[in-house]
Amino acid sequence: MSATGDLLVRGGTLLTLDPQARVLDASDLLARDGRIVALGAGLEQPPEARQLDARGCLVLPGLVQGHVHLGQTIFRGLAEDRRLLAWLRERIWPLEAAHDRDSAYWSGLLGAAECLLGGTTTVQDIGIGPEAAGLLEAIAESGLRAVAGKCLMDDGDGLPARLAESTAACLDETEALAERFHGAADGRLRYALNPRFALSCSGELLGEVARIAERRGLPVHTHALEQRDETAQVRARYGGRDEIELFRDLGLLDSDLRIAHGVWLPRRHYGELARRRFSVVHCPGSNLKLGSGIARICRIRRAGIPVGIGCDGPPCNNRLDAFEEVRLAARLQALREGPGSLPGVEALRLATSEGARALGLESEIGSLEVGKLADLVVLDDRRPELLRAPGVDPHDAVVFGAAAACVRHVAIGGSVVVEEGRLLGLDEGRIRREAAAAAARVARRAGF
Numbered sequence: 001m002s003a004t005g006d007l008l009v010r011g012g013t014l015l016t017l018d019p020q021a022r023v024l025d026a027s028d029l030l031a032r033d034g035r036i037v038a039l040g041a042g043l044e045q046p047p048e049a050r051q052l053d054a055r056g057c058l059v060l061p062g063l064v065q066g067h068v069h070l071g072q073t074i075f076r077g078l079a080e081d082r083r084l085l086a087w088l089r090e091r092i093w094p095l096e097a098a099h100d101r102d103s104a105y106w107s108g109l110l111g112a113a114e115c116l117l118g119g120t121t122t123v124q125d126i127g128i129g130p131e132a133a134g135l136l137e138a139i140a141e142s143g144l145r146a147v148a149g150k151c152l153m154d155d156g157d158g159l160p161a162r163l164a165e166s167t168a169a170c171l172d173e174t175e176a177l178a179e180r181f182h183g184a185a186d187g188r189l190r191y192a193l194n195p196r197f198a199l200s201c202s203g204e205l206l207g208e209v210a211r212i213a214e215r216r217g218l219p220v221h222t223h224a225l226e227q228r229d230e231t232a233q234v235r236a237r238y239g240g241r242d243e244i245e246l247f248r249d250l251g252l253l254d255s256d257l258r259i260a261h262g263v264w265l266p267r268r269h270y271g272e273l274a275r276r277r278f279s280v281v282h283c284p285g286s287n288l289k290l291g292s293g294i295a296r297i298c299r300i301r302r303a304g305i306p307v308g309i310g311c312d313g314p315p316c317n318n319r320l321d322a323f324e325e326v327r328l329a330a331r332l333q334a335l336r337e338g339p340g341s342l343p344g345v346e347a348l349r350l351a352t353s354e355g356a357r358a359l360g361l362e363s364e365i366g367s368l369e370v371g372k373l374a375d376l377v378v379l380d381d382r383r384p385e386l387l388r389a390p391g392v393d394p395h396d397a398v399v400f401g402a403a404a405a406c407v408r409h410v411a412i413g414g415s416v417v418v419e420e421g422r423l424l425g426l427d428e429g430r431i432r433r434e435a436a437a438a439a440a441r442v443a444r445r446a447g448f
């Protein structure tokens with residue numbers, strides 16, 4: 001699925017999401033060897049260029065989901081009606097412990113298919129513990145751009161024996177996987193170190209992650225400050241410290257650190273975190289479903305901390321529709337801070353330009369600008385929910401109107417991966433069949 005040749009996207013309304021959020025009406029986008037080389041009206045079609053019809057359609061940067069668990073896609077519906085810790089201990093961990101190589105692989109491809117069909121072109125996936133390689137193979141083959149790695153766990157209340165790997169074994173495996181997958185799939189896959197959260201990791205593991213991150217120049221992706229009872233248990237386990245204080249003491253704040261959630265991120269840490277390479281990935285759908293709370297993302301952004309967005313895992317959302325997540329973020333901030341506190345264009349930045357910055361990829365993706373990778377989504381303007389009067393801000397039309405079902409075409413690095421709403425590089429029927437068999441097998445093995 002490597003990008004070759006030219007791609008011409010013809011005649012759309014381009015929402016560039018560049019620093020000025022310019023909108024280019026009736027314009028074309030030309031990509032060469034995976035990167036955008038021209039934007040404008042009436043571009044000449046190079047010979048043999050692949051052409052995508054976008055006349056009358058909105059074209060935007062491919063959406064970036066900064067926190068997902070594609071390895072949980074086949075657990076959808078198997079962990080309802082619980083708060084975080086019970087959700088993990090009673091349902092999710094037993095299911096993850098029941099994965100085999102094929103179930104991890106097909107779960108990953110099913111999740112990737114849903115992402116691609118919904119306009120998500122980049123994910124940051126926190127992975128699974130055992131069978132991580134199967135999931136990483138699926139992500140690499142899917143066509144998605146990804147930051148991904150093995151989920152690291154060595155110690156925690158209620159952690160099944162198979163997930164509680166020895167500290168050394170789990171770190172050795174993640175380094176071996178980093179060797180194999182960092183830069184794989186034509187550079188689309190980048191490796192990250194993913195300690196799950198402070199309640200499933202020993203202090204020794206977290207400290208070693210900081211050292212490996214520095215030695216290998218890898219980012220660190222974890223969960224933190226999702227629920228109050230979680231942080232209460234972190235304080236009890238780690239001498240009264242919250243996650244940020246613990247991470248500071250263990251050297252993790254010196255890494256390129258991305259935390260999912262941050263619902264209860266204390267304001268007293270904002271100033272320090274804004275000076276670090278640190279970002280928060282907002283997961284509003286998951287935060288509502290598990291009863292976690294509403295993250296103060298307007299305040300966090302005002303402090304200068306980048307905020308991305310993600311659907312989190314299919315069992316806590318239960319969809320991987322980034323448009324729905326963006327809409328939810330805007331609505332929740334209207335409730336929390338007042339209508340207009342997160343306008344349409346700013347909400348859309350969470351899944352584009354700022355979402356890219358949260359993942360350290362802002363020079364490569366997140367906006368439609370010459371020199372960036374040609375990751376883009378074309379929305380189908382025949383959808384009734386996108387019909388608008390002249391003068392309506394198209395960012396508002398997308399944020400408050402669009403859904404995965406509006407996606408017409410998707411390209412990643414100039415390669416078309418979805419055309420007219422159909423996956424090109426993946427066999428959707430086979431993925432559905434294999435994933436269904438895997439879901440049944442894993443649920444049975446977990447005793448559900």
Ligand SMILES: [Zn+2]
Binds near residue numbers: 067068223260312313
């Ligand atoms: Zn998560």
